[in-house]
Amino acid sequence: MAILEILVAPDPRLKTRAMPVAVVDDRIRRLLDDMLETMYAAPGIGLAAPQVGEALRVVVVDIAQKNGVRAPLRMVNPEIIWASEDRVPYEEGCLSLPEHYADVTRPRQVRVRYLDETGATHELEAEGLLAVCVQHELDHLEGTLFVDHVSALRRGMILKKLQKLKKSQAAERADRQTG
Numbered sequence: 804m805a806i807l808e809i810l811v812a813p814d815p816r817l818k819t820r821a822m823p824v825a826v827v828d829d830r831i832r833r834l835l836d837d838m839l840e841t842m843y844a845a846p847g848i849g850l851a852a853p854q855v856g857e858a859l860r861v862v863v864v865d866i867a868q869k870n871g872v873r874a875p876l877r878m879v880n881p882e883i884i885w886a887s888e889d890r891v892p893y894e895e896g897c898l899s900l901p902e903h904y905a906d907v908t909r910p911r912q913v914r915v916r917y918l919d920e921t922g923a924t925h926e927l928e929a930e931g932l933l934a935v936c937v938q939h940e941l942d943h944l945e946g947t948l949f950v951d952h953v954s955a956l957r958r959g960m961i962l963k964k965l966q967k968l969k970k971s972q973a974a975e976r977a978d979r980q981t982g
């Protein structure tokens with residue numbers, strides 16, 4: 804397993820619609836494992852393949868790790884097949900938008916269909932934090948970030964700050980290389 808680099812917004816690769824996986828093979832299983840290791844190391848509770856530069860419909864989620872017990876969900880080609888009309892706000896964060904948080908309102912419950920790492924089909928009914936997390940990760944597969952759900956003003960402020968942060972980090976790296 805390997806820890807992958809997590810892309811930080813703004814980045815065009817985070818704004819691209821991901822492609823369905825044709826076959827769940829060893830390459831996909833390795834990607835799933837690498838994404839889980841990357842997510843646990845971050846640490847985060849969800850990660851989508853576009854965040855590590857892979858434009859594939861692959862997602863990992865684990866909302867149980869706080870108790871020290873891991874319960875990873877490996878999802879290939881996930882799709883929401885039902886969503887409740889009832890919607891609730893939740894303060895979301897994202898590994899691709901570090902240090903920024905905003906309230907996003909989404910359906911309280913969803914039913915998701917996906918393939919596991921063996922290619923078997925599953926359906927999952929999610930509510931609470933799991934519902935938030937699954938919807939947030941599936942958004943990534945459409946090139947949508949949580950900031951796309953908030954006002955343009957707020958989004959602009961967050962992306963500008965991140966752009967600045969990336970520039971200063973790049974400058975620091977250049978300094979280290981020449982110094």
Ligand code: NI
Pocket residue numbers: 896897898899939940943
């Ligand atoms: Ni995210």
